[in-house]
Amino acid sequence: MTANQQTGEGVRTRFAPSPTGFLHIGSARTALFNWAYARRTGGTYVLRVEDTDRDRSTEESERQLLEGLAWLGIDWDEGPFRQSERGARHREAVAELLETGQAYRCICTRDELEVRRQETIAAGGKWTYDGLCRDREYAADCGEHTVRLRLPETGWLGWDDLVFGPSGQDASEIGDRIIARADGTALYHLAGVVDDLDMDISHVIRGADHQPNTPLHVAIYRALDADPPEFAHVPLILGDTGKKLSKRRDPVSVQHFRDEGYVADALRNWIVRLGWSHGDQEVFSRDEIADLFDLEGVGRSGARADADKLAWLNHHYIQHMDLAELLPLTSPYLERSLGKPVETSPAIAKLVDLNRLRGKTLVELAGHTAWLARDEVVFDPKAARKNLTPDAGVLLRDLAARLAVAPAWDEASLAAVFDAVAAEREVKMGKVAQPVRVALTGGTVSPGIYETLEVVGRDLSLARIEDAAARAVKGEFSS
């Protein structure tokens, strides 16, 4: 029976990251699963920052963490609590365990331990703490010492994992582990259990890398005379090598993907499907995740992070998003690309809308849009050499003259002029449209030529075409 079943309260989950770097997509997924499970069940989601490793924890990481969660739309109901602020409570728990005899003081030093460990392994044995201090009953004044949990000699430390089913290990495999350092502070295992207990956490959903720790945690719950929560271990996210994602090898931070131009909806959708499925459904909005997520849909084998799938999802969301939502998301990338602030004019907005089919990321979308925001056309040498030949220049000059007297600047009128030029010169439409495209944008990629002309507008279009024509005729782009 779990704590929450005893108290009759609802589901309470938590995300307990340590602020020692950026928000990792593996952590983000754990956060998402916990969030989703709480939302689905009408439970409560708690955020707890495990910053007890003072050497590695930084405020900057914590800021990044919260920012990443907010960006992904993962909101919490309680917290953020900081484990570092609960030191007194952890000390109290250690004292209690010492009192009840469930723990004892150990004066073995790291060096001594290491020597004995090596000896045991060399002799072909397997090392767990050898229990030298186990029955010595050292008092508080024994000098520098750690505190170890006193495990039963044997006995099954098991739990029924909500993903992996019956799991566990025998106490003899684990040995008496340290729960408090020589300086008196508690280790993660003890602190985490105490916090989960105090915060009445009912379901601990965490990465499978924690599986080997769970027997010890079960033992700590027992020593504290408490019932363990439900545990659900989630298979790890793997990199291209098939190994656990590594900071060195793989792109892992949420911030990284954000910088690369992936939208939050896509990243969230991507990671939720890494290890979880719901029939054949591939696309899940934030609300659907909160609505449909369950632990039964979580698989048991590691999932390789597939960048192509992320790109596809990103494309999907960029296409289906309201333009009003897409524009502000695109602006920063446009400004980055241009190196200056950009005002989102109606023309820019229209071009972004037309270009959304043409990019997998906001970076690409911005890249395809930037030309309109530049004062001067920047020609791609290759595109210009191929399309702005002297012959093309003559054609463009003719075309510009006719466009200048076109009755209107709309698709029908523009098409009539293009058709006429193509017919009279007996060339394919491509020979007309492509030079215009390069004249207007400097490159070979843009929306349909009439749409592009409309977006650029009559005056600027004529100016750019005439300018490019003049330079092309002079052979400026030929070599």
Added chain:
RNA sequence: GUCCCCAUCGUCUAUCGGUUAGGACAUUGGCCUUUCAAGCCAAUAAGGCGGGUUCGAUUCCCGCUGGGGACGCCA
């Protein structure tokens, strides 16, 4: 090395003893076409191996092989 875990198309996965083994991404071909895309259509592609259990195994059990994770006074 020890302990634990996992195993369906290249990848993410569906299947909860009986299916022509389904979907998605990627790939390939076709259509469309003024560029690049997108879109549409189609194709290729999977139960690691060996034993059981069963009328019947991808599905249950065992072994092997392969892969992964954990082995801190980190979290």
